Amino acid sequence: MNNLFKNTLSRLVRCHRHYYPAQASRGFSRFGGDSEPESWKSMEGLVRCSANYVPLSPVSFLERTAKVYRDRTSVVYGSLKYTWSQTHQRCLQLASALSQLGISRGDVVATLAPNVPAMYELHFAVPMAGAVLCTLNARHDSAMVSILLQHSEAKIVFVDYQLLPIARGALDLLVKSQSKPPIVVLIGESDTVSSTADYEYECLLQTGDSGFEIRKPNHEWDPISVNYTSGTTSRPKGVVYSHRGAYLNALATVFLHEMGMMPVYLWTVPMFHCNGWCLTWGVAALGGTNICLRSVTAKGVFESIALHNVTHMSGAPTVLNMIVNSPVNDQKPLPHKVDVMTGGAPPPPQILQKMEELGFCVSHLYGLTETHGPGTYCTWKPEWDSLPLEERSRMKARQGMQHIALEEVDIRDPVTMKSVPADGKTMGEIMFRGNTVMSGYLKDLEATEEAFRGGWFKSGDLAVKHPDGYIEVKDRLKDIIISGGENISTVEVETVLFGHPAVLEVAVVARPDTHWGQTPCAFVKLKEGFDVDAQEIIKFCRDRLPHYMAPRTVIFEDLPRTSTGKVQKFILREKAKAMGSLS
Template sequence: MPSIFDTDLPRTEANFAPLTPLAFIQRAAEVYPERLAVVHGTLRQSWDHTYRRCRRLASALQQAGVGKNDTVAVMLPNTPPMVEAHFGVPMAGAVLNALNTRLDPEAVAFMLDHGEAKVVIVDPEFAPVMKKALALRQSKAPLLVIDVEDALFGPGQPIGSTTYEAFLDRGDPDFEWLYPTDEWDAIALNYTSGTTGNPKGVVYHHRGAATNAISNILEWDMPKHAVYLWTLPMFHCNGWCFPWTVAARAGVNVCLRRVEAKAIFDAIREHGVTHYCGAPIVHGLLVNAPDELKAGVPRGVKCMVAGAAPPAAMIEGMEQMGFDLTHVYGLTEVYGPATVCAKQAGWDGLPIGERAALNARQGVRYHLQRDARVLDPQTMQPVPLDGEAMGEIMFRGNIAMKGYLKNPKATAEAFAGGWFHSGDLAVQYPDGYIKIKDRSKDIIISGGENISSIEVEDVLYRHPAVLAAAVVAKPDPKWGETPCAFIELKAGAQVSEADIVAHCKQHLAGFKVPRAVVFGELPKTSTGKIQKFELRKQAGSAAAIDV
């Protein structure tokens, strides 16, 4: 029998609309048309003007034959066209594929073909790579190439048939774009950083993009008209959904072509930056910058870190600058951050070491994520909340991808049992907070004992000379595997292998102490994450392949 609450109460356009982050820029432009939206060099662009440019882009794309579920790829730094693409492309009904700007031509060619891109928008800095990628494409389908011009970069070599500004001139600033017919419609395509075989294409939907953008606001208590500095690449999980978050707050996008300490501190002072995000390497760059670069930087800047747990030295350094650090965790498949180490009032009075240990946890689910917990991957049951029992971090809810493009097997495996399987091994504490112990492929098995590489890395970061550290398995004829530490030292620091080993012995059981120490600059991704697969190759590990 139908319920009285299901009878004669239809869902209509009057009482239901699909969730989409495109609504955020529409409201910002209507309510705060003259408020500053974009800063780039000498450019100052209002929300009304930005909205009109996005509508021009959508209109021009549709005139060029781009429609629903067509892919528009972009290879852009954090510049105004990248902000506009996050709205203009889906306003045309299309799907935005933001390409990693540090990829090689072969990888770019694969993504253009696999995603079936119909248009690609290219910054002059990346035109040489894109030109090679276009020559390597296997697909014979036509591809419209649009060149962006940027005075902050200087003249480049055009490779397209039109410029970005000329293309926008074809569009209608009053273009009547349509909401998605279904919030499950795709809004973006992001490729994982696969290093063997081909990367997987992660498909985002409008509902997930909107809910994660709102969750960002809630986790940070992000105020109206916040000033956000683009230190995080917008190609990385669509900038953790922050292009849409900033629009929801009618904030300011302070663009940044390159992540450099001087440029960041200058932008903070000049524009009154209130928020920024980044991998640990970005925050470490600021902490270890010369004091003269920090002069006059206001206190109270809020920063978000993900990619690795913040070590005590970083937390202490950020506090000395007066910056407020929030630790989040997630993956491409969950739109970037999907858990947060929500701070508790009682932590403030604790010693720095204890606070660092608490803040190093990956925390609890984002507001609009239904669930995040540690489950036994065999039984799919929760592990005991004792901080000891290890399982796999799993997610379910709104902030999870549609799946992997053209890869039903990988999608089914990722969502087995009704949860998204992260591949991260972790424990959960009595207060519900999650802490990663390792990636499943990063556990070192020495003489039958499991060694968490993260545990060893945490100890290495406590050494005052260490800027960055990574630990991988090294083959050993007796033990099978032993820990091998790769260390990048702070500028001017001098330390020996024996010093590092002695430091580790003070904090670790003997079998966990690195048997080899290698000094040098660590290989990193474009988002600042350390590339352990490269280090495993150097160490000769059987687990050198990263998938």
């Protein structure tokens, strides 16, 4: 295996010894050896062998689906369509072509692309070649792409034709830093012409052998992908996923999304974000159809639903906000209820309510890059059906409990590590442990050990635990506002602000205050055609919140966001700080 992942594998061993000290001390193999656990000694006749043990890998989903659903549509992109048999063959050819270019086990293959068919195929072809997929954020600039290519040591980068200038800029920076640039493969369309790439995607694919023998993982804890965090606070970290974690989270996510066999899934979540919440692999497990969108617009969403009979889609609250506030002319009546999973930030109840009115059925999940995306889910209870619409929306805005592939999620005091009471009031930090937590941060053992200190992965998010066990996110640990000794949840203030009829988007951060220490500062984007001033916004909040929680400053401007829809609050915090202290 490539030296790149030696540190990562050492973290896997340490983590395993922490959770399973008995097996570690007895020499029970953690990486596919023939040793047996001592507990088997009392059960005569047991053996682990190739007949009853195969390392878990989501690549197996495609292999099965290519047989069971071979002639069903796998991918749709405009007028382009493939069947599952064709997708399987294309992935094998691509894996073979990667092998011919010298890609071996543990090598990193990067992508810089939107949700196009090639991006979907690479999620299978790269691990089929034994390599590790690194999907780069398509909205990064050349400087950041250069940093991540250098950090990941990617040997090949697949670049969409629209993003080629960004990639070329990144490669120029690598050359200047005397780093060896990766091979560039251009993902083009029918009329794309470029002489600046080393290879063109379709031409490269055709050089491969569809009879290629898949390089299956030696152990299910082998790395399958590196996902860099969204960079909302600082330089992104490389989060390493294992074949096992990806397999389990893919199944957990389709289960939570209530997907039956052969769903039609509209890609409104970037595949580069947590590997599309692991649904790149999950849709394949069910023989579903992937509807690819190069760019996400409300009009495109409604048209795709009507044209392709979409059953499921996902998106951050910003996508939902775009849909409910879209022009009436862009909207179309839905042919049936469309199930929507939302996550990435606590969704305002008002947005959930409006989505329901349009005919969508919204469910809510919560997670992080470090948990393969989805980690908790707000499972709906039948007794809530009789609640008023506003109350139902409030219940749906909670983050629920851990999904079926996670061992445990808890709200704990980050200092004492004790669980907080389930009173819906006491705040603590959300912590995870289980099989779908990351393997570690690439080349950052110190950060990995800190994240796992105490035997839990610490999320950095603050939440409360309700009497029914459901959790509710209140804020990021770094976003909480402390005003005169009182903790102010920016999420609660934002929820109230979303209730104002003129507010389209909002983010609340702390502004320094000479007397109170900090006070809320609201950055607001208004809906088109509305004209309100700061005092009206402040009064609106004071009528609905304790006065100390209401913003004392309101700034009207567009909000900086990551490509996954998260507001870059660190930018807004700097702006608020630069305003100086209120007196």
